[in-house]
Amino acid sequence: MRTFVVGCNHRSAPVEKREKIAFDEAAVPAALQRFKQRFPEAEAVLLSTCNRVEFYVSRPMQGRPRIDEMIAFIGEFHGIEMHDFADTLYIHEDVQAVRHLLRVASSLDSMVLGESQIVGQTRDAFKTARMAGTVGRNLGPLFQHALAVAKTIHATTGISIGRLSVGSTAVDLARQIFSNFGDKTVMMVGAGGMGKMTLTHLIETRPQRVWVTNRTHARAVEVAERLSRRHPLTVQPIPFADWIDRLAEADIVITCTGSREPILTAEAFDQIPARRAYRPILLIDIALPRDIDAAVGRHDCVYLYNIDDLQAVTEAHLAQRKEALAKCHEIIEAAVLELADRQSREDVGPLIAALEKHFREVGRQELERILPKLEKASAHDRELIEQMLHRVTGKLLHGPITRLTGDSAAGTGRVYAEMLRALFDLKTEE
Amino acid sequence: MTQLLTCILGGMGFAIGAICSYLRLRHHVRWAPAALRVAVTLALAANVGYLAGRFRSMGVVETFRYSFDDAVLLATLLGLMGISTHLARTLRGVDGFLFIIATALQCAALAIVNQPEMRITGRAWFVSHSIAFAISGTLFIAGGVAGVAYLLVNRMLRRKQPTTLVGNVASLESLERFGRWTPIIGFPFFTYGILTGLCGVSHRPDLQADDWYLDPVFISSLLAWAVFGYLCYGSLYKPQIRGKRAAVLSTYGLGLIVVAYLFRVFFSLMHA
Numbered sequence: 001m002r003t004f005v006v007g008c009n010h011r012s013a014p015v016e017k018r019e020k021i022a023f024d025e026a027a028v029p030a031a032l033q034r035f036k037q038r039f040p041e042a043e044a045v046l047l048s049t050c051n052r053v054e055f056y057v058s059r060p061m062q063g064r065p066r067i068d069e070m071i072a073f074i075g076e077f078h079g080i081e082m083h084d085f086a087d088t089l090y091i092h093e094d095v096q097a098v099r100h101l102l103r104v105a106s107s108l109d110s111m112v113l114g115e116s117q118i119v120g121q122t123r124d125a126f127k128t129a130r131m132a133g134t135v136g137r138n139l140g141p142l143f144q145h146a147l148a149v150a151k152t153i154h155a156t157t158g159i160s161i162g163r164l165s166v167g168s169t170a171v172d173l174a175r176q177i178f179s180n181f182g183d184k185t186v187m188m189v190g191a192g193g194m195g196k197m198t199l200t201h202l203i204e205t206r207p208q209r210v211w212v213t214n215r216t217h218a219r220a221v222e223v224a225e226r227l228s229r230r231h232p233l234t235v236q237p238i239p240f241a242d243w244i245d246r247l248a249e250a251d252i253v254i255t256c257t258g259s260r261e262p263i264l265t266a267e268a269f270d271q272i273p274a275r276r277a278y279r280p281i282l283l284i285d286i287a288l289p290r291d292i293d294a295a296v297g298r299h300d301c302v303y304l305y306n307i308d309d310l311q312a313v314t315e316a317h318l319a320q321r322k323e324a325l326a327k328c329h330e331i332i333e334a335a336v337l338e339l340a341d342r343q344s345r346e347d348v349g350p351l352i353a354a355l356e357k358h359f360r361e362v363g364r365q366e367l368e369r370i371l372p373k374l375e376k377a378s379a380h381d382r383e384l385i386e387q388m389l390h391r392v393t394g395k396l397l398h399g400p401i402t403r404l405t406g407d408s409a410a411g412t413g414r415v416y417a418e419m420l421r422a423l424f425d426l427k428t429e430e
Numbered sequence: 431m432t433q434l435l436t437c438i439l440g441g442m443g444f445a446i447g448a449i450c451s452y453l454r455l456r457h458h459v460r461w462a463p464a465a466l467r468v469a470v471t472l473a474l475a476a477n478v479g480y481l482a483g484r485f486r487s488m489g490v491v492e493t494f495r496y497s498f499d500d501a502v503l504l505a506t507l508l509g510l511m512g513i514s515t516h517l518a519r520t521l522r523g524v525d526g527f528l529f530i531i532a533t534a535l536q537c538a539a540l541a542i543v544n545q546p547e548m549r550i551t552g553r554a555w556f557v558s559h560s561i562a563f564a565i566s567g568t569l570f571i572a573g574g575v576a577g578v579a580y581l582l583v584n585r586m587l588r589r590k591q592p593t594t595l596v597g598n599v600a601s602l603e604s605l606e607r608f609g610r611w612t613p614i615i616g617f618p619f620f621t622y623g624i625l626t627g628l629c630g631v632s633h634r635p636d637l638q639a640d641d642w643y644l645d646p647v648f649i650s651s652l653l654a655w656a657v658f659g660y661l662c663y664g665s666l667y668k669p670q671i672r673g674k675r676a677a678v679l680s681t682y683g684l685g686l687i688v689v690a691y692l693f694r695v696f697f698s699l700m701h702a
C-alpha cells in the first residue's frame with residue numbers, strides 16, 4: 001500500500017487560499033463519499049480545521065488515486081482550478097506522510113505549539129471517515145496509532161504545560177490561589193478589550209458575583225449587559241466611586257483603565273486587608289500605564305500581577321513547551337519506525353507468498369513433465385524426487401526471503417519488492 | 431526479624447509513594463498514581479499486619495509499651511493520611527510530603543528494633559496516652575506539611591514564576607483550609623496526651639526524685655502544644671493569623687513535633 005497526504009496549513013497557505021479549499025462539517029462526509037465512489041480501492045481521511053486542510057490517502061501499490069488525481073479531486077469538489085494552489089499545497093509520501101500525521105495529531109505542527117484541540121479534531125476526522133467507510137486496514141491502525149502517540153506526548157512530555165494567553169494564565173493563577181469559585185467575586189475596573197477578554201476567561205470559573213465598573217457608568221452598564229447576554233450569570237455594573245470600597249468583598253480584580261496615574265495606591269489599600277479578614281485577593285493589572293501601585297503587592301494576602309508578569313509566565317510556558325520538543329521528536333521517530341516496519345512487513349508478506357507460489361508452480365510443472373518419463377521409478381523414488389524438489393525450492397528462496405524481510409524495516413525492502421515483482425512478473429493481492 | 435521486615439516493607443512502600451507523587455507532579459508520569467497506590471497499600475498492609483499480630487500476641491496495652499510499635503502506629507496513620515490526601519483532588523502534592531515523613535519514621539524505627547519495653551506505668555488506661563499522641567502527631571504533621579506546601583506555593587506565586595507546578599499542586603485556599611482544621615482537631619488529642627503523660631509520671635515513683643519536668647520530650651511537647659494552641663486560637667479568633675502567618679506557625683509546629691519525637695525515641699528518661 002502507498003500512503004500519502006495532500007494539503008495545506010497556516011504556514012504554507014494564507015487564509016484567503018485555505019478558506020477556498022476548506023471543507024465545512026457537512027462537506028467532509030460528502031467529499032469522502034464521492035472519494036469512495038471514485039476510488040473504491042483506496043482509503044481516505046479528511047482533516048479540515050481552521051488552520052489546515054489535509055487529505056490522507058492510502059491506495060494499493062499500483063492503484064489509484066495518484067497524487068495529481070487527488071489534487072484534481074479536491075479542485076473538482078470545490079469547483080476551483082488547482083493551478084493557483086500549486087505553491088501552497090504540500091505532499092508527503094509513505095514514511096514522511098506517517099511522520100507528518102504524528103506531528104499534526106501531537107500538535108507539533110499547530111499554530112499554538114502543544115494545543116490540545118487538534119487531538120480531538122484528528123479523532124473526529126478519523127471517526128467521520130470510518131462512518132463514511134473510507135477507512136480500512138491501513139489508515140485505521142495508522143490513525144489509532146497516531147492518536148495514541150499524541151496522548152502519550154501530551155501526558156508525558158510537558159508539551160501542553162501551562163497556558164499561552166494572558167486571559168487563560170490569569171485563570172490558572174486564580175485556580176492556584178482559590179479552590180472554590182462559587183463564593184468568589186470578580187470585579188473588572190475599566191472596559192478595555194484585554195480586560196474583557198480576561199474577564200471572559202474568569203467567568204468560566206463560575207464565580208458567585210461579577211462586577212464591572214468604569215469612569216463612564218453607561219459604558220460599564222453596556223459591558224455588563226453584553227456579558228450577561230453571553231454568559232449564564234448576572235454581571236452587575238457598580239459606580240466607579242465605590243470600587244475601592246468594594247475591594248473588601250472582591251476576590252479577583254482586573255484593572256484595565258486608561259488612567260495615567262495609579263487608581264489604587266498603597267495608602268488607599270492599607271485598610272482593605274483587615275476589612276477582608278486577610279483573605280487572599282488576586283489583583284490583575286493589565287493596564288499600561290499601570291493602574292495599581294506596586295506597593296499594594298507587599299501585603300501578604302495580595303497577589304498582584306501586571307501585564308509584564310503575565311506575559312513572562314506565558315513566555316515561560318512557551319519556553320518549557322519548546323524544551324519538551326526534543327522528547328516529542330524522539331517519541332515520534334520511534335513511532336514512525338515502528339509503523340514503517342509494520343507497513344513494510346505487511347507489504348512484503350503477500351509478495352513472499354506470491355514468490356513461493358511461483359517457484360512451487362514451476363517445480364510442479366517440471367515434476368509433472370518428468371514423472372511420466374520415469375516408468376521404472378518406484379513410488380518411493382517418486383516421493384524422494386518430490387522431496388528433493390521441495391528442498392531445492394526452499395533453499396533457493398531462503399536467501400531472498402531473509403533479505404526481503406530483514407531489510408523491510410531499513411527501507412530497502414520496498415526496492416527489493418519492486419525488483420522481484422518486475423523480474424518474476426508477480427501479482428500480489430493487497 | 432518481623433520488626434526489621436516491617437521497617438523495610440513499610441519504608442520502601444512509603445518511599446516509592448513519595449517518589450511516585452513527585453513523578454506525577456513534576457513529570458506527569460501516567461503510571462505514577464497507580465504505582466503510588468499499590469506501594470502505599472502494601473506498606474500499610476505490612477504495618478497493619480504487624481500491629482495486628484502484636485495485638486493478638488501481647489494485647490493492646492502491652493504493645494504500646496514498645497517504642498517501635500508506637501513508631502509503626504504513627505507511620506501507619508501518616509500513610510493513611512497520605513493516601514487520603516492523594517485521593518482528594520484538592521490536596522494535590524500534600525501526599526508526597528506525608529509519605530516522606532512516614533518513610534523517615536520507618537527508617538528511624540530501624541534504630542529501635544528489638545528495643546526493650548519502656549518503663550512506663552502498666553495501667554490499661556495509659557494506652558490512650560500513646561494513641562492520643564499518635565493521632566495528634568499525625569494531624570499536626572499533616573497541618574505542618576500543609577503549611578510547608580502553602581509557603582512553597584506562596585513563594586512560587588510571589589516570585590511570579592508560577593510555571594510547572596501551577597495547576598499541579600493544591601491551591602492556597604485548600605492548603606490553608608486543611609492546615610487550619612487538622613491542628614484544631616489534633617489539639618484536644620495532644621492536650622489529652624500531655625495530661626495522661628503527667629498522670630503517668632505520678633505513677634512512677636522512680637521519676638519523682640528527678641527533675642522529670644526538664645525532660646526534653648516534655649519541654650518540646652509543651653512548646654509544640656503552645657505553638658499549635660496559638661495557631662488554633664488564631665485560626666478561630668484572629669483573622670490576621672491566617673495565610674502565610676498560619677503556614678509559618680504550622681511549619682514551626684511541625685519542626686517541634688519532629689524534635690519532640692526524636693527526643694522521645696532517643697533521649698527521653700520518661701520513655702526509657
